[in-house]
Amino acid sequence: MATLFNYLNVPLLAETDILVIGAGSAGCVAALAAASGKPAYSVMLVERYGFPGGSSTQMLDTFYGFFTPGETPRKIVGGWPDRIVDELDRAGAIFLRPNTYGAGTGVNYNPERLKLVWDQLIQQQGIRYLLHTTLIDVAADGERHACIFWNKGGFQKILARRVIDASGDADFCHLAGLAYEIAGEHEPAQSLTTTFRMSNVELDEYERAGGKKMLARTMQEAVSSGRHPLPRKEGSAHEMNAQKCISTVAVKVAGLSALNADELTKAEIEGRRQAFVYEDFFRDEVPGFAQANIIGLSHQIGVRETRRVYGEHRLTKAECMAGLLPDNRIFLCGAPIEDHRHDQHGTEETYWEYIPGAGVYGVPYGTIVPKNSQTVWVVGRCFSATHDAHASCRSMAQTMSMGQAAGLASVQSLQHDQPASQITISSLQEELLRLGAILDLPDRVADTSRNGWKNNHQSRLASPSIS
Ligand SMILES: Cc1cc2nc3c(=O)[nH]c(=O)nc-3n(C[C@H](O)[C@H](O)[C@H](O)COP(=O)(O)OP(=O)(O)OC[C@H]3O[C@@H](n4cnc5c(N)ncnc54)[C@H](O)[C@@H]3O)c2cc1C
Incomplete structure (x- = not known):
């Protein structure tokens, strides 16, 4: 781990058990799940902008991935992601977007209200929360990670026993010398979009x-x-x-x-x-x-993919299309491959390919554990997947689910002094289920009418939305 800084001379800002870098949809849920784990460890969440949410609040207003697409939708994500929607719902700030073509029924929300929801839940869970602070370097400090940040106070250091990289661009993994693929290296990267x-x-x-x-x-x-x-x-x-x-x-x-x-x-x-x-x-x-x-x-141009870390497991298109439900799965995904790339598949327009059969697959734990790291997880759009698999597994219900699993796994790893790659998957799955996560395709078809979420009382136009 090379560093530009003599990190010993950088003032100490904080010491924490679990440090989450980046407060996007994946990072916020990672911090919330870590803080709700048992036993209690100190959790810190650091974000470069002045508000939480990443893409969820910078440029978007619809969570996809909670429901499988098609005529008989199933709800396949739960736990902390549900709680986020429940909070929005209580404030009257959601409606379900009808299941048109695309990734299936979406949960449309007011993004400004979502900033408030993230803020409030983060504070309620006792997470140390720091905005306007950017990770710029990483070094090893014994068994801890010395993470160097910059903010208006200058350079500062946070020492952490466990790190969850939720920066979207895998900044921590990059600075720590962990391996990754850069989108565009092997096939054209997905395009950028200002909303x-x-x-x-x-x-x-x-x-x-x-x-x-x-x-x-x-x-x-x-x-x-x-x-x-x-x-x-x-x-x-x-x-x-x-x-x-x-x-x-x-x-x-x-x-x-x-x-x-x-x-x-x-x-x-x-x-x-x-x-x-x-x-x-x-x-x-x-x-x-x-x-x-x-x-x-949008607050900044929307970025679909940059670095994709090489993990203990790399999700592939073949696994998604086979609808595999591996024993070590940590969440489900039913979203199609939605590839906004330029010149592949003989079309300039977006390429869609749906998951056949039951229309769902399970995502293995190893996709959030970078190779050759024992105390690091990587979640969100920089998780371990090939270009095609990533183009399916990048909706926010899934990025939040990755965060949920990593938050709980980091607690388990501290509790039992286990490396990230060797935690007991069955215990992690028990904890996930306890929180309300869904690991098997439900029999019941979900109510995806506009008022289908629990408390949603809004009445809207019949179907003016397209996705
Ligand atoms: C144009 C576009 C449209 C999309 N449409 C939808 C949609 O409608 N529905 C849907 O479900 N999904 C959609 N997606 C996909 C989805 O938005 C992303 O995959 C998901 O939001 C990624 O979440 P994340 O938490 O991994 O990353 P991000 O949301 O990018 O969050 C990363 C966070 O880390 C912070 N950060 C970065 N670097 C540092 C650093 N060095 N130090 C500190 N903080 C740092 C960032 O500021 C940010 O807050 C869309 C994506 C794009 C680009």
């Missing part, structure tokens, strides 16, 4: 004019006529948890790396440019949008 939100949309008018089907047709026509140079002809626009507002996943910026600051700068500029190309298109061509305008761009 944007528009207000003053007449949703009834949009729906009466044909909704989703009409939008797809209008996009095709706008591009082929040369009127609007849209980068994608299949972008989505869906109703938000706010009156007369829609949110989009439409922009497409390909061929630039989110790990290179020059390229990322170009990507941010291009993403914003494209967003306003779409604004013109919507206003000029789409019924219901004549008076609409952009009211918000």
Whole structure:
């Protein structure tokens, strides 16, 4: 483990049993699960931005992956991820997005409310929580990790017995010299997307004019006529948890790396440019949008994949498509491969491939344990998977599930003084089930009507959403 710093001279900020780096969907749940484990260990959660949630609050408003897609959806994720939705539900801040094409029924939420929910749960669980603080280097301090952070107070060090890397880009693993693949190394990386939100949309008018089907047709026509140079002809626009507002996943910026600051700068500029190309298109061509305008761009451009760590197990497309339920599974996934890459499969548009059979597979524990590390876990979009498998297993119900498993595993590893790769899987699974996680496909078909979540009392338009 090389370090730029003489870490001994860096002021000590904190010592903790479990350190979670990055407060995205995976990191927040990892910290919550670790803090709810028994016995109690000290847990610290550090985030580079001034708010929690990562992509869940920076740019998105829909959790996918709770339900399998198709006509007979099953609910396949539970535990802490449910609790997050329950809190949003209690505040009247969710509705279920109908099961159209795509990843199945989505749980649409108010992302600003979600920031509050993460903040409150993190504090309630007694987690030491530090925002505006970025990991920049790593060294070994005996059996502990010396993690060097930078914030406005300067360089500071946190000593941790266990680390969960939830930075999305596997920053800790990179700095610690653990092995990973960089997206784009073997096949084109998934593209980057600036999301944007528009207000003053007449949703009834949009729906009466044909909704989703009409939008797809209008996009095709706008591009082929040369009127609007849209980068994608299949972008989505869906109703938000706010009156007369829609949110989009439409922009497409390909061929630039989110790990290179020059390229990322170009990507941010291009993403914003494209967003306003779409604004013109919507206003000029789409019924219901004549008076609409952009009211918000994502906090940063959306990054689907960068580093994918090599773990004790590497999830492959073959395993996903075979619908394997391995004995050492820690959560389930039913989302299709949804690959937003540029030039593969003979299409410029998104490539979809669904899980056959029961439409679900189990994800092995080894996918969150980096190879050659004994006290580290890696969760979220940088977990151990091939490009194709990752393109299926990256929805937020799954990233939260990874966090849940890693949080509990870190507690178990401390309690029994076991290396990460050798904890007793059956005990971890018992703990997961105790929290409410789901490890077997339920028989019961889930109620995915708009009011299908427990307390959700909102009544919304019939089906203006597309995904
Ligand atoms: C455009 C786009 C649309 C998507 N649409 C959906 C969707 O509709 N529904 C869905 O379920 N999934 C969707 N996904 C996938 C999903 O959003 C991601 O896979 C998931 O959010 C990743 O969560 P994460 O916690 O691993 O990473 P992130 O959400 O990226 O969180 C990582 C966190 O770590 C912090 N961090 C990074 N580096 C450091 C550091 N060095 N020090 C401290 N903190 C650090 C970051 O600021 C961030 O808060 C989409 C993804 C993209 C890009």
